[in-house]
Amino acid sequence: xxxxxxxxxxxxxxxxxxxxxxxxxxxxxxxxxxxxxxxxxxxxxxxxxxxxxxxxxxxxxxxxxxxxxxxxxxxxxxxxxxxxxxxxxxxxxxxxxxxxxxxxxxxxxxxxxxxxxxxxxxxxxxxxxxxxxxxxxxxxxxxxxxxxxxxxxxxxxxxxxxxxxxx
Amino acid sequence: xxxxxxxxxxxxxxxxxxxxxxxxxxxxxxxxxxxxxxxxxxxxxxxxxxxxxxxxxxxxxxxxxxxxxxxxxxxxxxxxxxxxxxxxxxxxxxxxxxxxxxxxxxxxxxxxxxxxxxxxxxxxxxxxxxxxxxxxxxxxxxxxxxxxxxxxxxxxxxxxxxxxxxxxxxxxxxxxxxxxxxxxxxxxxxxxxxxxxxxxxxxxxxxxxxxxxxxxxxxxxxxxxxxxxxxxxxxxxxxxxxxxxxxxxxxxxxxxxxxxxxxxxxxxxxxxx
Numbered sequence: 001x002x003x004x005x006x007x008x009x010x011x012x013x014x015x016x017x018x019x020x021x022x023x024x025x026x027x028x029x030x031x032x033x034x035x036x037x038x039x040x041x042x043x044x045x046x047x048x049x050x051x052x053x054x055x056x057x058x059x060x061x062x063x064x065x066x067x068x069x070x071x072x073x074x075x076x077x078x079x080x081x082x083x084x085x086x087x088x089x090x091x092x093x094x095x096x097x098x099x100x101x102x103x104x105x106x107x108x109x110x111x112x113x114x115x116x117x118x119x120x121x122x123x124x125x126x127x128x129x130x131x132x133x134x135x136x137x138x139x140x141x142x143x144x145x146x147x148x149x150x151x152x153x154x155x156x157x158x159x160x161x162x163x164x165x166x167x
Numbered sequence: 168x169x170x171x172x173x174x175x176x177x178x179x180x181x182x183x184x185x186x187x188x189x190x191x192x193x194x195x196x197x198x199x200x201x202x203x204x205x206x207x208x209x210x211x212x213x214x215x216x217x218x219x220x221x222x223x224x225x226x227x228x229x230x231x232x233x234x235x236x237x238x239x240x241x242x243x244x245x246x247x248x249x250x251x252x253x254x255x256x257x258x259x260x261x262x263x264x265x266x267x268x269x270x271x272x273x274x275x276x277x278x279x280x281x282x283x284x285x286x287x288x289x290x291x292x293x294x295x296x297x298x299x300x301x302x303x304x305x306x307x308x309x310x311x312x313x314x315x316x317x318x319x320x321x322x323x324x325x326x327x328x329x330x331x332x333x334x335x336x337x338x339x340x341x342x343x344x345x346x347x348x349x350x351x352x353x354x355x356x357x358x359x360x361x362x363x364x365x366x367x368x369x370x371x372x373x374x375x376x377x378x379x380x381x382x383x384x385x386x387x388x389x390x391x392x393x394x395x396x397x398x399x400x401x402x403x404x405x406x407x408x409x410x411x412x413x414x415x416x417x418x419x420x421x422x423x424x425x426x427x428x429x430x431x432x433x434x435x436x437x438x439x440x
Contacts, residue, residue, distance in 0.1 A: 001183045006172040006216075027175030027218065030209075049168060050206040051273060063246070063275040069205040070276070071198075073175050074220060118272060139357040140270025 004073060014075050016041060017085030025072035032056040034072035035082060043083040043113050047142070054141035057114035058082050064121040083113035086120070095162045096120060096154070105154035107146040115141045119155055128159060170208035174217040178224060181306055181335055187219045189308045193330040195219055200244055202269065202277035203285035219333075227335060232257065236301070236338040241280040245269075245292075248279055257341040259438075260299065260348035260366060264291045267350070270358040280334040286320045289361045289380035291352070293320050296337065297385035298366040298377035304336040305329075313338070316385075323383040346370040349434030351427050352380075355414075362415045363423035369435040376400075376428055381407040381420050393436070400428040 004010050009024040016039060023038030030049070035041045035058070047055035049068045056067040059081040086094045093101065096116060106112045115138065122129070122137040129137070134155050138148065173196075178184035188195050196215040198204055199222055207213045221227060227242035230251050237257050239248060248254050249265045268274055268282070268291050282292040283303055296303075296316040303319050305312050305328055319327050328334065342348065352364035364379040374396070377387045388403050390396075404424035409417040 001179050002177045004175045006174050026172070028170040028172050028208075030169065033169070049209050051202065051269075054270070054272065057272050060275075064272045065276050066202075066272050068209065069201050069273070071175070071201070071205075073177075074198075074201075074222065122271065136266075136357060137271050140272050 010073065012038075012072050012076055014077060015079045017081055023072075027071065027073055029072045030068050031058070031070040031072050031075055031080075032067035034075075035067060035080070038072075041082055041084055045110050045113055047110070047114075052142070053111070054114045054118065055111050057117045057141065059117055059121060062121065062124075064118045081117070081120075083116055086116060094120075096123070096158045099154040099157040099161065100151075103150050103154035103157060105146065105150040106143075111141055111143040111146075115143070115151060119158075123155070123158065129155075131156075168209050168211060170205070171211060171214050173208075173215050175220065176217060177220045180224060181221075181226065181333070184219050184221050184224070184333055185306055185308050185331065187217060188333060189331045191217050195330075197221055197284070197333050199241055199281045200276040200278040201281075202273045203281060203287070221333070230254070232341070233338075236340055238304070239279045239337050239339065241278060241333070241335050243279055245274040245277050245279060245282070246271075249274070258339050259342050260295055260350060260368065261292075261339065263348065263350040264295050264366065267291050267352055267357075267361070267364070273358075280337050283319070283337055284326065284328065284334050286322075286324050286326050286384070287360070288323050288383050288385070289364060291350075291361070291364060291366075291379070292337075294364055294366050294377050294379040294385045295350070296339065297387050298368055298375050299340050301337060301339040303328075303334050304338065305332040306335045307332040311335070317387075320384045343370055345439055347435040347437065347439035349431035349438070351431045351434070353423050353427060363420055363427055365424070365427045365431040367428075367431040367435040369432070369439055374432055374435070376403070376432060378403070378407060378424055378428065381409040381424070393432070396429060396432055397425070400425050403428070 013022040032046050045055040047053035051066045051069045058067045194216040198218050198220045227240040229240040231238045302315045347369040349367040352361040354361050361380045367376045372391045375389045379385045404421040409420035
């Protein structure tokens, strides 16, 4: 069985936003820190580091998860999607991102990457969600400066604009 | 904060995992979904010398109907169970309780058995296991044993699991035909730890009601006189020994047992098939 000693940095290879990448991590390194410090993917933000605020939400094999509650060594060979992968390569925003811009669904933007990654999975599972379902899905993401109503409006605008395309 | 340093072992079988537990005792911690263990590590409440990751043991990733029980392997997440037909068909109480656990993102990783192992007095799954009179399957190098819910959770974050054992599965009894179920909880925000959570089962004239969030473990009361439910719930509320803290007063907790308790029992009676 593979065993990694506490001060041993092991090579972690994974797919990040459809690209093969790799970096080194000791066992205790959180996925959130691995993404930011080892891979330079600083779009994922780090807030509370105990799973409450949702800022660090990424998608692991398609599922929205807390990257601060996941170890880098656990994602060996897995597929990670972060906010950097949402827009097209030419910078064109995804419909969800565009809706956030148009609805003023962010102010400082610290919580936004986590919310976008949560909602991108949510809308794949619920094509036509109710307001209550949207608010329920957002309950795991804390925003302190903006307006949840604007965020809900942005999600609803996205639902209206696209049905089952890449969010 | 960041976790303290530890060795990491990715176990490929239960045998490998229990071998590590036997060698390290309480210095070893089992990591499945990590939604309870990782916050404890990040807050430096635990300092294990080795973390045993059981998340890639395929043999623990199953939901199986076995006689009167549904057995759920230790790798099954809360989100996964909710999607399984066995859950909706045989475990309607769990189908109702699962969405209350944490958030969308934590249910995607958090496991059924991990929540039972963590044994938080306010959490939903130990409450459901208690009211349903389910059990957990523990394994160590010396073999397997099955422990009933009432014997398993011994107090706040404490269980009868020995340090050389791990939970390999949980067994929830199938809902009996004609029985009803109810679940509700009160928290400041959805996904917060419940201030009071209530699960109820109605089977024939018997009502079982379980309360979490007040005592140091789920408290279960069974009675058959629904006409006296108000008085029975009031006595139950006082018996739990709730205290004032920053989240709620003891008085509010007692009130919640009476009101949420009544509502949850009514829900259980109303949905009897």
